[in-house]
Amino acid sequence: MCVEKLDTLVGSILSFDTTPYPLDRMIFEQIGVFLKSKGFEYSAPAEIHRVITPHSLNELYTFLYAYMDTEAFLKVYRAFIETAVLKYCGVGHLYQRKPGIRIHLPGAMTVNYHTDEWYGHGASVTNFWMALTPAFDTNTLHVVGVQDSLRLVDQFTRSKADLTEMNRQSKAHAKPVEICFGEIFVFNAKCVHGSETNLTSSTRISIDFRVLAEHEDPGNKDTEEYYLKPGRPTDVTQKQAIRPLEYVGAAYFYPRYAFTRHLRAHYQRAICKEFARKMKMKIVAEETEVHTMVHHPNLLHLASGKSVSPINSVSIFSVACLPLDAQDRKRIYTAARDPGTTLFFANEQLDIKLSGAKKFLAGDGIRLSVNVWHSRRCAVSSRSVRVDRCDTNSVMCQSAK
Numbered sequence: 001m002c003v004e005k006l007d008t009l010v011g012s013i014l015s016f017d018t019t020p021y022p023l024d025r026m027i028f029e030q031i032g033v034f035l036k037s038k039g040f041e042y043s044a045p046a047e048i049h050r051v052i053t054p055h056s057l058n059e060l061y062t063f064l065y066a067y068m069d070t071e072a073f074l075k076v077y078r079a080f081i082e083t084a085v086l087k088y089c090g091v092g093h094l095y096q097r098k099p100g101i102r103i104h105l106p107g108a109m110t111v112n113y114h115t116d117e118w119y120g121h122g123a124s125v126t127n128f129w130m131a132l133t134p135a136f137d138t139n140t141l142h143v144v145g146v147q148d149s150l151r152l153v154d155q156f157t158r159s160k161a162d163l164t165e166m167n168r169q170s171k172a173h174a175k176p177v178e179i180c181f182g183e184i185f186v187f188n189a190k191c192v193h194g195s196e197t198n199l200t201s202s203t204r205i206s207i208d209f210r211v212l213a214e215h216e217d218p219g220n221k222d223t224e225e226y227y228l229k230p231g232r233p234t235d236v237t238q239k240q241a242i243r244p245l246e247y248v249g250a251a252y253f254y255p256r257y258a259f260t261r262h263l264r265a266h267y268q269r270a271i272c273k274e275f276a277r278k279m280k281m282k283i284v285a286e287e288t289e290v291h292t293m294v295h296h297p298n299l300l301h302l303a304s305g306k307s308v309s310p311i312n313s314v315s316i317f318s319v320a321c322l323p324l325d326a327q328d329r330k331r332i333y334t335a336a337r338d339p340g341t342t343l344f345f346a347n348e349q350l351d352i353k354l355s356g357a358k359k360f361l362a363g364d365g366i367r368l369s370v371n372v373w374h375s376r377r378c379a380v381s382s383r384s385v386r387v388d389r390c391d392t393n394s395v396m397c398q399s400a401k
Ligand SMILES: [Fe+2]
Pocket: 114, 115, 116, 193
């Protein structure tokens, strides 16, 4: 995929023909509708600070985001991206399903200097930023170039700088993005960027969206929910309807061992269910454990594929919900093996398919010899599970897709 091509765009300003994509006018009309509903006079979008207060600005954001969720807006947005923007990026990219909108009023400062990578966006995510009203001087976004950003971030980390110091140093290196509607500024998740107090007499309104090369790390965003592939169905529920469910299962949560003690059952349940949704699992039952029995009879029952109705999977909150005793765990794996029940671990985003253990041994997937939980502490990353103390009941895990 074309990560390299995206990188070549960073720092540049792209142009597009505004006629087929009147996103500015569409947003301005809605601002007019909102202001009228509030009994305000509306003259020009860059003048809305004359009537908008910080409180009504929040209401305006809600109003605009609701509009930007309509098919009327998204149809133009999608055509714009797929025709006018992605031609600069090459093939094999996903784009943000719905853009963000920012309104920077005179006298206000919108955001501290930061990189998007700091807040969980994937390192190779590329940002596209376009002004709907003229963006200039202190009313616009200020961005530091990639090399200076890398050096600054390294310096911030080593010196343990506070936000005030980070803002001060970033400001010294940042340049204002001065563009009008019809232009798009490109930067990426490693670029330091932020805003200054708007000392102009002009409100800036801008929209932004992200582009990601397919199969690159989306960071903390859910690829399917946050990004859209060009030409694909746009509605998440419609997409799910097209791709059938792969699992019917139970949610299993147990706030007893290790860190799970600090996460109430209803939060664990919510995480199990969210993970199940991503795994295309229909939850037909939910269960916690018999608190007075250490061998986890309820999990044993579920692993056997038994519940109020037949199941082929269990969305377990964490590996820390397994029994402490190795023999008890082995009994659960054995129970899961014959019916082929897949045991998912939502918190660690792992699955254990004992029936396919041989495949994993010989396969090309990520293979982990996981001696399952027998500890009060566990370090987990997206691709590995480490435990402090191992036992002899090694099973194979594979990172959940
Ligand atoms: Fe940002």
